[in-house]
Amino acid sequence: MKELFGSPGKASGLVLRIGQCLFAAASIVVMASATGFSSTTAFCYLIASMGLQVLWSFGLACLDIHALRLKKDVQNQILVSLFVVGDWVTAILSLAGASSSAGVMVLFVRDTDICKVERLETQLSCNMFQISIALAFISWFLLAISSYVMFWLLASV
Amino acid sequence: MKELFGSPGKASGLVLRIGQCLFAAASIVVMASATGFSSTTAFCYLIASMGLQVLWSFGLACLDIHALRLKKDVQNQILVSLFVVGDWVTAILSLAGASSSAGVMVLFVRDTDICKVERLETQLSCNMFQISIALAFISWFLLAISSYVMFWLLASV
Numbered sequence: 001m002k003e004l005f006g007s008p009g010k011a012s013g014l015v016l017r018i019g020q021c022l023f024a025a026a027s028i029v030v031m032a033s034a035t036g037f038s039s040t041t042a043f044c045y046l047i048a049s050m051g052l053q054v055l056w057s058f059g060l061a062c063l064d065i066h067a068l069r070l071k072k073d074v075q076n077q078i079l080v081s082l083f084v085v086g087d088w089v090t091a092i093l094s095l096a097g098a099s100s101s102a103g104v105m106v107l108f109v110r111d112t113d114i115c116k117v118e119r120l121e122t123q124l125s126c127n128m129f130q131i132s133i134a135l136a137f138i139s140w141f142l143l144a145i146s147s148y149v150m151f152w153l154l155a156s157v
Numbered sequence: 158m159k160e161l162f163g164s165p166g167k168a169s170g171l172v173l174r175i176g177q178c179l180f181a182a183a184s185i186v187v188m189a190s191a192t193g194f195s196s197t198t199a200f201c202y203l204i205a206s207m208g209l210q211v212l213w214s215f216g217l218a219c220l221d222i223h224a225l226r227l228k229k230d231v232q233n234q235i236l237v238s239l240f241v242v243g244d245w246v247t248a249i250l251s252l253a254g255a256s257s258s259a260g261v262m263v264l265f266v267r268d269t270d271i272c273k274v275e276r277l278e279t280q281l282s283c284n285m286f287q288i289s290i291a292l293a294f295i296s297w298f299l300l301a302i303s304s305y306v307m308f309w310l311l312a313s314v
Contacts, residue, residue, distance in 0.1 A: 040268055042260035095249070096256040103199035103257025104264050111197055151305075155312030 006149040008060065008083060009067035009074040016146050017061035023139035024053040024094075027132045034128035042100040043129065049097035050136055053143060056090045080154050087147040094143060098136040105129055163306040165217065165240060166224035166231040173303050174218035180296035181210040181251075184289045191285035199257040200286065206254035207293055210300060213247045237311050244304040251300060255293040262286055 006013045028050045037043040060083065067074045108114045108126060115126035163170045184207045194200040217240065224231045265271045265283060272283035 041263045045260075092252070095252055096259075099253040099256035100260025100263075102253075103202075103260040106198045106257075107261050107264070148308075151308060152312050155309045 004149050004153060006146055007075065007153055008080070008150070009064060009072065011068065013146070013149075014061060014064040014068065016142055017057045017064060020057040020139050020142045020146070021054055021061060023135050023142065024050040024057065027135035027139060028054070030128055030135060031132035034125035034132065036124040037129065040104055042097075042104045043132075046097040046101045046132070046136055049093045050139065053090050053094050053139060056086055057143070075153065077154075080150060084147070084150045084154050087143065087150050091140065091143045091147045094136065094140040098133060098140055101129070101133045101136070105133055161306050161310060163303055164232065164310055165237070165307070166221060166229065168225065170303070170306075171218060171221040171225065173299055174214045174221055177214040177296050177299045177303070178211055178218060180292050180299065181207040181214065184292035184296060185211070187285055187292060188289035191282035191289065193281040194286065197261055199254075199261045200289075203254040203258040203289070203293055206250045207296065210247050210251050210296060213243055214300070232310065234311075237307060241304070241307045241311050244300065244307050248297065248300045248304045251293065251297040255290055255297055258286070258290045258293070262290055 003010075006016050028047050031037055031043060031047055031050075037047075063074060066072070105126075108124070108129075115124060160167075163173050185204055188194055188200060188204055188207075194204075220231060223229070262283075265281070265286075272281060
């Protein structure tokens with residue numbers, strides 16, 4: 001297999017995985033600490049999809065560390081196929097979660113006055129929601145880079 | 158280049174493109190004929206992203222027809238690179254549009270009673286919105302298949 005930026009068992013791959021993991025975890029923490037998120041299904045779904053991404057990226061980060069320490073080659077066809085499927089499923093779910101939350105957020109901020117008028121009544125932390133969604137998009141972007149690298153590796157065997 | 162299901166200049170590729178084009182166009186028509194869509198930014202964005210997808214898929218369908226009629230080979234490296242970039246940008250925008258609309262729709266239907274209570278007052282055609290979003294997801298799915306085939310073709314050169 002080729003040597004690509006971000007491929008599994010490389011330092012660049014490990015950095016990407018840790019980045020995905022951290023941003024997804026930060027997104028969950030910010031969203032979960034915002035008041036009133038549980039009344040919107042899209043925000044709950046964002047937490048679920050980011051949770052899946054944390055688990056997946058953390059697992060692959062551990063595998064990268066293991067491969068780096070023992071100088072093992074983890075780039076065999078079966079493993080990479082598995083990574084490709086997992087990466088793509090996680091990436092699609094993450095993008096769907098981030099987009100659906102962003103759609104709801106735009107509705108709250110621009111289309112209606114929920115964030116401006118009812119802030120004191122319904123206690124919606126609109127700023128926290130927005131930060132969480134931004135972190136989710138960054139996390140998805142890093143995962144998308146990994147996904148493309150994996151797919152390229154698999155296809156170029 | 159390899160002969161794959163759905164590759165450009167093949168009948169299967171043409172069928173995929175026509176499917177994408179039709180479902181995206183149907184999604185636009187259903188959304189645009191629903192009353193009250195323009196008050197939600199996510200629904201307007203869905204129309205924009207589906208419009209882009211119609212243009213893109215229609216263009217590639219024409220190219221496929223041209224290649225099929227003249228029995229030309231359109232699978233050179235530069236053309237396929239162009240198709241990959243266009244396909245992926247369109248696919249990501251389509252998924253984002255469909256997901257954000259779906260997030261808003263779930264908010265309308267499950268989290269609030271906007272669709273049940275205010276139907277007569279605000280005139281929201283919730284059923285039409287749902288049909289349009291479902292069509293958008295089908296259209297995105299067909300585009301995703303094309304995107305993967307294109308990426309595979311490019312990587313396996």
